[in-house]
Amino acid sequence: MTFNFTVSPDFAPDRLSGWYIFNTWLQKQTDSAIHLEIYPDFAAQKAAITSDKIDLIYANPYDAAMLVREKGFLPLVKSAGSSDEAILAVHRDNAIIDVEALPSGIRVAHTQDPDVRMIGMIMLEPSNLTSDTLQAINCDTYILVAKNILQNKADVGIFLAQAYDDLSDLVKKQLKVLVRSQISVIHHSLMIGPKLQAKREEIQNLLINMHGSAKSKEILDSLGFSCWQKVDDEEMEFMIDLMDTLAI
Amino acid sequence: MLKDMQPEDIIGEYKEAVLNLYGGMKRKVLFTEIETPYPDGKLIVSSTDSDGLIKKVNQAFVDMSCYTEEELIGMPHCILRHPDMPSAAYKDLWGTILDGRTWQGYVKNLRKDGGYYWVKATVIPNIRKGQVVGYTSVRRKPSRLKVNESIKLYSTLS
Numbered sequence: 001m002t003f004n005f006t007v008s009p010d011f012a013p014d015r016l017s018g019w020y021i022f023n024t025w026l027q028k029q030t031d032s033a034i035h036l037e038i039y040p041d042f043a044a045q046k047a048a049i050t051s052d053k054i055d056l057i058y059a060n061p062y063d064a065a066m067l068v069r070e071k072g073f074l075p076l077v078k079s080a081g082s083s084d085e086a087i088l089a090v091h092r093d094n095a096i097i098d099v100e101a102l103p104s105g106i107r108v109a110h111t112q113d114p115d116v117r118m119i120g121m122i123m124l125e126p127s128n129l130t131s132d133t134l135q136a137i138n139c140d141t142y143i144l145v146a147k148n149i150l151q152n153k154a155d156v157g158i159f160l161a162q163a164y165d166d167l168s169d170l171v172k173k174q175l176k177v178l179v180r181s182q183i184s185v186i187h188h189s190l191m192i193g194p195k196l197q198a199k200r201e202e203i204q205n206l207l208i209n210m211h212g213s214a215k216s217k218e219i220l221d222s223l224g225f226s227c228w229q230k231v232d233d234e235e236m237e238f239m240i241d242l243m244d245t246l247a248i
Numbered sequence: 249m250l251k252d253m254q255p256e257d258i259i260g261e262y263k264e265a266v267l268n269l270y271g272g273m274k275r276k277v278l279f280t281e282i283e284t285p286y287p288d289g290k291l292i293v294s295s296t297d298s299d300g301l302i303k304k305v306n307q308a309f310v311d312m313s314c315y316t317e318e319e320l321i322g323m324p325h326c327i328l329r330h331p332d333m334p335s336a337a338y339k340d341l342w343g344t345i346l347d348g349r350t351w352q353g354y355v356k357n358l359r360k361d362g363g364y365y366w367v368k369a370t371v372i373p374n375i376r377k378g379q380v381v382g383y384t385s386v387r388r389k390p391s392r393l394k395v396n397e398s399i400k401l402y403s404t405l406s
């Protein structure tokens with residue numbers, strides 16, 4: 001039997017090969033056939049989840065509720081010490097220094113990443129902006145979000161904090177951060193579906209110890225992670241509750 | 249079990265009020281006109297057991313309320329109750345969450361030092377295996393416009 005693994009479409013593009021290497025490692029370690037399928041966007045990934053095609057997923061926190069409550073997924077691990085945070089930034093020359101001063105009707109550039117967009121929209125709330133009172137500009141990447149601001153095609157950008165930090169200094173110098181979220185409890189997680197759950201503990205242990213050998217540590221490096229950290233059921237339930245309160 | 253507020257904890261000039269809390273409990277509170285702005289980018293989070301007693305708070309909760317984590321754990325949330333808040337708001341909150349639904353509203357909270365802060369709060373029941381095991385509240389930064397509307401509305405309610 002072949003199991004299907006997928007990675008939330010918001011992974012950083014330069015990590016793609018890392019995920020394939022990780023998949024190969026996991027197959028060897030668990031002695032199971034695992035096929036990695038990357039979907040082009042969140043809609044395609046959701047369709048696969050809905051039709052029960054996925055057994056293992058590195059999931060965006062936005063999808064965690066559906067995976068746990070509707071599809072019986074359970075958490076395995078997260079990347080230690082990292083959380084999903086968002087940044088609101090404007091052009092350096094923009095006179096505005098406070099979110100509260102942002103006027104209605106402004107152009108907001110963002111990507112499709114659902115959790116980052118949600119956190120970004122919450123950080124815009126103090127200015128009374130809602131999705132009805134702003135013009136959304138959909139971008140494929142965070143580089144394009146930055147470009148839209150620099151070319152004065154957008155007034156504000158919503159960034160994944162990590163992606164913002166990874167922009168070149170040249171670009172960052174032309175931008176100004178209005179707010180950076182400090183939520184710390186919202187994070188991507190590797191989650192396991194019903195068909196694989198008999199192996200949950202085994203896989204969890206393999207992952208938690210992955211940084212112990214030089215060779216597998218290299219694979220973690222290629223994903224940009226230092227090590228995996230266990231996520232227990234209650235931590236996941238708490239995150240889902242939190243996402244539920246933020247989604248409204 | 250909720251102690252009266254103490255003058256030595258208060259920063260600035262204060263007034264006194266006695267709150268009539270749930271279950272006939274009374275608490276003397278001391279309050280000032282000093283507002284602490286909501287910290288940008290943060291969420292203030294707390295969870296309770298099924299009786300509404302606090303079992304978990306995050307650092308932003310501690311920082312904004314001025315109480316230590318030890319002082320908060322095991323207490324009801326009315327430790328933050330401000331005399332300017334109408335009881336009707338909390339009746340609505342409890343009616344909603346006891347019914348298994350999500351409540352959202354604007355709340356003026358009282359700090360241990362007598363000051364206050366406004367939040368936009370969302371409260372949900374925590375359901376595990378079909379049972380309500382507690383409640384979680386997540387607060388975020390409100391817009392000034394909504395705060396001003398709430399001030400007006402709450403002054404007409406009791």
Ligand SMILES: Cc1cc2nc3c(=O)[nH]c(=O)nc-3n(C[C@H](O)[C@H](O)[C@H](O)COP(=O)(O)O)c2cc1C
Binds near residue numbers: 268300326328384
């Ligand atoms: C999860 C949760 C969070 C709450 N947060 C607050 C709060 O931040 N401030 C507050 O005054 N009341 C809060 N309440 C409501 C209090 O339980 C209480 O109803 C309110 O302070 C009024 O006191 P009373 O019900 O004793 O009259 C919260 C309730 C729950 C269940």
